[in-house]
Amino acid sequence: MNPVPSPLPSRSSPPAPAGLGTSPRSASAKDPFADLAVPQLPEEEFWEKYNKRLEFPLATVTAVLLHIGIAALLIFILVRLMNREDTSPVPVQLVQVLGLDDGGGLGSSGSGGVEDPFVQADAEPDRAIINSLPNPNQLPEIRDEIRQTIRYFDEQGRLPISDSNAAAYASLEESIRKKLLGARQGAGDGPGSGFDGSAGKGPGGSGADSTLGRNLRWVLRFRVSSGRDYLEQLRAMQAKLLVPIPNSDKALFFPDLNDLSRHRIATDDDLRQLANQIKFCDTRRDAVWQVAGTLQLDFKPATFWAFFPKSLEEELARLERNYRNRRPEDIEETIFRVTFRGGMPEVVVEDQTLKR
Incomplete structure (x- = not known):
């Protein structure tokens, strides 16, 4: 006796969007993983943000040395100009x-x-x-x-x-x-x-x-x-x-x-x-x-x-x-x-x- 083939399982339809025939219960259903979301990290402070590779202290020292060098150069030029004054003997x-x-x-x-x-x-x-x-x-x-x-x-x-x-x-x-x-x-x-x-x-x-x-x-x-x-x-x-x-x-x-x-x-x-x-x-x-x-x-x-x-x-x-x-x-x-x-x-x- 030939066996009777069993019917193919029916493909279930995708869930309808909320409001389109979706029951109120399914619409208001809560995501079970919502409470497990990782909280957003706080914003980095200024020192941490600009000091990962010592950028801030290096920039500060460079700026100070640059200003000192310019000031020293100006003083040197001024002194040389003052000493250049030549009155005839x-x-x-x-x-x-x-x-x-x-x-x-x-x-x-x-x-x-x-x-x-x-x-x-x-x-x-x-x-x-x-x-x-x-x-x-x-x-x-x-x-x-x-x-x-x-x-x-x-x-x-x-x-x-x-x-x-x-x-x-x-x-x-x-x-x-x-x-x-x-x-x-x-x-x-x-x-x-x-x-x-x-x-x-x-x-x-x-x-x-x-x-x-x-x-x-x-x-x-x-x-x-x-x-x-x-x-x-x-x-x-x-x-x-x-x-x-x-x-x-x-x-x-x-x-x-x-x-x-x-x-x-x-x-x-x-x-x-x-x-x-x-x-x-x-x-x-x-x-x-x-x-x-x-x-x-x-x-x-x-x-x-x-x-x-x-x-x-x-x-x-x-x-x-x-x-x-x-x-x-x-x-x-x-x-x-x-x-x-x-x-x-x-x-x-x-x-x-x-x-x-």
Whole structure:
């Protein structure tokens, strides 16, 4: 007997969407897995979000270093620009560092471009002080007079005296000149003596290596732009100032350039002490008058003299010896260049001439 095949199972129809013949119960049926859904993670904080690979601290440090580098570069450029200001040399010859300068001019105008009398340089600056003499042909006579004054110290007349230094001393009234040269009235027929009371010795030692010998061969050259700048440089070098009063045997003495109100008529003791110091003189009218204006003088001097402390003399002597290892007695003239950086003087030997 043949078996009767069983009927194929019927394919069930897909559930009808809700509202389309779906019973209310099936529509409102709750998803059994709804309560098992993973909750959403909270949003990352700023530090966690931007610090997964140390981005934030690295960026911060980089930015700070970049700003510091830019600031340092700007400061460096500013300092270089300030130091580039170049005023033409105003050689002021040291009479002891005496004399005038080699540049004759008083420096170039400032960075503002305002014309300055110091720009009006002489064509031959080394001869500026010589040309200021009533008769420059009298230089040999002036030199002989100086040698006669210092004969107690330089009996054989071997110390060189430059023309400019001789002219600078000649600009002084005779009694002041002799006191600054260290002369004293001798007793009897003998020559005068030095300030230490011993014959044959001048102020500051003896021979070419003495203060007097150095005064006659040393020259200082400055870079200045005005009378006030001139005084500021001298003040920084702890200089004292002597301003001879025209047509008089008197001179105003400024012992402290930090306090210009402290000045007086120089006494004989003042002049004797100043004779033991390195000094220089300036006779150029524009330079002298600008300095006189800054000092608020009620007269127009023909010259002024500056006197420096012993420490500067020792430094200049060291520079002179080390320049070409020459002995002081073999040197006719040593020229020093003075520049200022950051308010501090820098001195170097610019040139040196052997004794003829």
